[in-house]
Amino acid sequence: MNEEIKSFTISIYTENNIGLLNRISAIFQRRHINIESLTTSQSEIEGVNRFVIVVNITEAQAQKIIGQFQKQIEVIRAYYHTEEETIFQESGMFKIKSDLLFNEPQIQNIIKESNARIVTVNKEFFVLEKSGRRNEIESLRRDLNIFGIMQFVRSGRISVTKEEMKITEMLLAFNNQ
Template sequence: MNEEIKTLTISIYTENNIGLLNRISAIFQRRHINIESLTTSQSEIDGVNRFVIVVNITESQAKKIVGQFEKQVEVIRAYYHKDEETIYTESCMFKIKSALLFEEPQIQNIIKDSNARIVTVNKEFFVLEKSGRRNEIESLHRDLNVFGIMQFVRAGRIAVTKDEMKITEMLQAFNNHNN
């Protein structure tokens, strides 16, 4: 029986070392797995970073990959989660000609209906910021594209798990060991 490909969020808790991103991406590359989004930031513990990587793979592939990550010296722990096990969001920004804000009343409705936020306005352009699910961002992109988008950028997924993760105690112990 073929296993179903799912959108999975992989979380990797690591030390902050140079070259780790290359080794992490090489693990995906060797398996011919495309990364849909990748975000890295400080975690809830000082000195520990967290990678949040979104991929479309089977759960058995995810288990193997998580095992590969944990073989990396700097990786403290790695996990994967299904969408229904996480609370997640993405952010984006749109840069649009300012004239449209005043000449096209429909744009103001689009902004209001999408819960986007105007970050800045000047004579040449205005910038919108939107956080939400990928489909909400794609919908806003389609709506604004009709009027012309000067620039667009989307950040990768950020996510937390619905259930408590036992990583917190482990990270606390790691942090105490390194201080």
């Protein structure tokens, strides 16, 4: 029976060591799995980082990958969750010519309707920030593309689980070793 390919958010709690990103990406590369999104930051515990990686795979593949991550010496713990089990967002920034802000009333409507936020304005350009689901950011990008976007960047996914994770206690114990 073929297992369904779904979007999984993989969370990897790690020590902050050089070369770890290469080893993590190699695990995906060996299995020919494309990373849709990757974000890394400080976790809730001082000295412990968290990778948040989005991939489209089967649950069996997710289980195998988690096992591979846990074999890495710097990895404290790794988890996978479905989209239904997480609360997640991305962020996008748009750099646009300033004259459009003042000369195109439709731009102001697009900004208001999308709940985007103006980060900065000067005489050459203005910068918008939009947080939300990827489809919301992409919709705003399509709307603004008509007028011309000077620069665009979108972050990777950031997420937390809906259910409580006991990782905090585990990380505190790890940190106090």
